[in-house]
Amino acid sequence: MYLNETHLQVREMARDFADGVVRPIAEALDRDERFPGEIFEQMAELGLFGVGVPEEMGGPGFDSLTYALVMEELSRGYASIADQCGLVELISTLLVRHGTDEQRALLPSILGMRTKVAYCITEPEAGTDVSGIRTTAVRDGSGWILNGGKVWIHNAPVADLAFVLARTDKDKGHRGMSIFIVDLHAKGVERGPKEHKMGQRASQVGALNFSDVHVPADMLLGEEGRGFHMMMSVLDKGRVGIAALAVGIGQAGLEAAVDYAATRKQFSKPIADFQGVQWLLADMAKDIEAARLLVHSAAMKIDAGQDATKACSMAKCFAGDMAVARTADAVQVFGGSGYIRGFEVERLYRDAKICQIYEGTNQIQRMIIARELLAKGARV
Amino acid sequence: MKVLVPVKRVIDYNVKVRVRADGSGVDLANVKMSMNPFDEIAVEEAIRLKEKGTATEVVAVSIGVRQAQETLRTALAMGADRAILVLASEDVHQDIEPLAVAKILAGIVKEESPGLVLCGKQAIDNDMNATGQMLAALLGWAQATFASELKVEGEEATVTREVDGGLQAIKVKMPAVVTVDLRMNEPRYASLPNIMKAKKKPLEEKTPGDYGVDVTPRLRVVKTTEPASRKAGVMAKSVDELVDMLKGAGVV
Missing domain, CATH: 2.40.110.10 (Butyryl-CoA Dehydrogenase, subunit A, domain 2)
Incomplete structure (x- = not known):
């Protein structure tokens, strides 16, 4: 397994935090459209903002793969929480790479959520x-x-x-x-x-x-x-982040669908006993895992200093499309309930859609993938 | 004051436990393992003592397979200063029995001279609830078990214990062994910077032989079985029928 002990430790911590703190209030945050300042403060204390900022600049100094793991887990709790993490990562990456010492002095306050x-x-x-x-x-x-x-x-x-x-x-x-x-x-x-x-x-x-x-x-x-180029230089990492966020949404949908299928009874047996439902679950699981592996592969390319443009676009495009299609499946497993406000999968389906739009639309991602293929060849 | 916190790697409390086919115990291969939740509470309490200035150093120790170093890294990431891993087995299915663990811990206490040993009241895997008490006996120290509150004041500690029907406050002389209960605190999440720092904290490796302890099991597990599955209930068609059923069962 390519995830080392530290990766697993961070993932577990982010997962525990998402389960314990984020997921229980996600429905309320969605309903009230509320800025969850108190959760962001907690995240700041736990060092969940600016995952890749080097230690000497006030961050924890983790690699892009760790960042992707954090994004997926936070998003599994609630995508809006992960999106704030993604925004801070992007801004702090810009400051780390291009900021003057005076500008970098803003980092502790940004990572601490005192400056939004x-x-x-x-x-x-x-x-x-x-x-x-x-x-x-x-x-x-x-x-x-x-x-x-x-x-x-x-x-x-x-x-x-x-x-x-x-x-x-x-x-x-x-x-x-x-x-x-x-x-x-x-x-x-x-x-x-x-x-x-x-x-x-x-x-x-x-x-x-x-x-x-x-x-x-x-x-x-x-x-x-150099503004445009600086902006482009952080896009790879941004796309990995959004791709991981999309995987987290899909994963939350899968977990909800599996639990529901095992307990919901029709025709005197759990609906999980019907092959039609089993195939939905299997398709969800395999596409989520494929998207996750694309995300990790793209993140590892960034960490290895390789050309990651195509990998990041493939991850973002595939994961975004996957999240929309597979949360739709999660709604389908829930049947009528899945269409009702207050059921997690209804929210997940709505949360997923933007993943095909922001951080470069999936049409643009396809253009980038094609451009890379035609310029550099199709061989891997 | 130095605080020693023994931590055990156990099957994660969220995992659905399966009995091994030969009935020798619970299947631990390829299942998620975590720090015993009571030990996590003990680590948290030790770190709080350090933050309050009562403790000067927190040393975590684990006894078992090599993978227990992951458990120690968790303790280090929470805030322990250093860790000791006693490699006592290569087989994840070999449980090191309480007396052997207590003897090894007694050996570590002699080397480290802590002023307090804080441990979980029991491990959630086999629920022995014995190690802390045995350790206190071997050391000739005071012991306070099932603690929900701990106040260290110089040569004495006041410990609130959870007993049947209420709380009991006792005073113990230091050094002491205190075993902690569920409600003592809520363990913190390890922060990302602390997870990074934990990688650089010292983790020393030892063997039971270093303390002259033989960990060969003295207990023999005769059989392990799944709990009996619940029998299907009966549907009552009306309230009257339900009341009759309850009367028949002697419940009302």
């Missing part, structure tokens, strides 16, 4: 095609002046600090974008209302508008004009 973060890329006219962003940052003496609007931003209603992709040179395409670290309590920042979503409803999502927001010069992340 947002990652701002998407705009009304720029979703999958990031090059279409219209948010601009213009030099102004002691810093930059930021103008524009971002939508579907995770944490927008609650965040303190945003990492904003903005255009700094309109003529340079992908090389004309930069990332700025923006204080969301600054003058000129306006928050839109909280969106009411289909699933992962405890994740707070909304719009952010910037009108003449002053950003100090030392809050430019990395080099000017």
Whole structure:
């Protein structure tokens, strides 16, 4: 087995935490669309944010495979909890790789959940095609002046600090974008209302508008004009995280379906005795395991410093599609009950859908896979 | 004050137990094993004593197969300072009996000179509830069993014990052996930074021979069987019929 003792120890701890703390209140969080600050505080104390941040920068310093294990287990408890972990991982990876010492000094507060973060890329006219962003940052003496609007931003209603992709040179395409670290309590920042979503409803999502927001010069992340590339550089890990999150949703559905099939009786016997139900369970289990192995393989490629782009896209695409299809099966095992609010599988099915959309749609993942195949050949 | 905490690797409490085909015991091959939950409570209490400044060092010890080092790593990740693994068997199915465990622990106590041994009241695998008491007898120390609260004050400790129908508070002289019950505390989750740090904490390996102890079993298991399966119930068609049934059974 490729999982070492430490991997297993972390997985067990995350699993216990998800079972003991997260899963029991997932239905309530979904119903109330509530930001679970108290759970995030506990997670911060347990070092579950910034899993890959090196010890000397205040993190626990684990590999990407450990991160994937944590994401799956947290998501098995509730996907919105894992998604916060994924967001912090992405932001902290950006800071670790590209931040100045002063910027990295933000890490302990971010990992401790005292500073809540947002990652701002998407705009009304720029979703999958990031090059279409219209948010601009213009030099102004002691810093930059930021103008524009971002939508579907995770944490927008609650965040303190945003990492904003903005255009700094309109003529340079992908090389004309930069990332700025923006204080969301600054003058000129306006928050839109909280969106009411289909699933992962405890994740707070909304719009952010910037009108003449002053950003100090030392809050430019990395080099000017490298924003798009920095963003892309952390996408592999982001995709592994979301893929693991999708596996966690599928796993929760499988566990619920197996338990239900064994206890629900029709025609005087448990429905698990019927082959039709058995095949649903078997298909769920094999696809979840296949997705999990793709996730682990992609994570290990990142950890080994190999080219992981195709592996991460395959994991994200397969796991996202799997989560939607197999939670639909979980609903099917539950029959009418599975369609009722309050039954876990009903929520899981809704929570799964976004896995085909965020962190790059699954259509984009297929384009990436095909592009890699055609550029580098199909041989493994 | 140094605190010694013995921890046992046992079948996880969530695992559905299966009896081995030959009836010699419970099947432990390829099943999830964890730290005995009572021992986890003991580790937690020891760490709290250290956090309060009462204890200066927490040493975890496990006696059994090599895989018990995973159990020790868990104790280290929770906050124990170092660990001792006594390799007493290569067979996961060989249980080291309480007297042998107590003798080895007595040997470790002589080497380590702790001021307190905190252990689980019993292991959930065979429910012997004997090791702590035997250890106290071998050392000639005071013992306090089934503790739900522990207050160490210098040369004395006040221990609240869970007894039938209530709580009993006793004072024991230190050094002492205290065995802990379920309600003493709620063990913490090991944090990720502490799991990482635990990898670098010292884990010393010993053998029963180092303490002059022979762990050959003295007890013989005659038979192990599954609990009798529950018989199907009877459906009462009406409340009257139910009342008649209850009367017939002499319940009401």
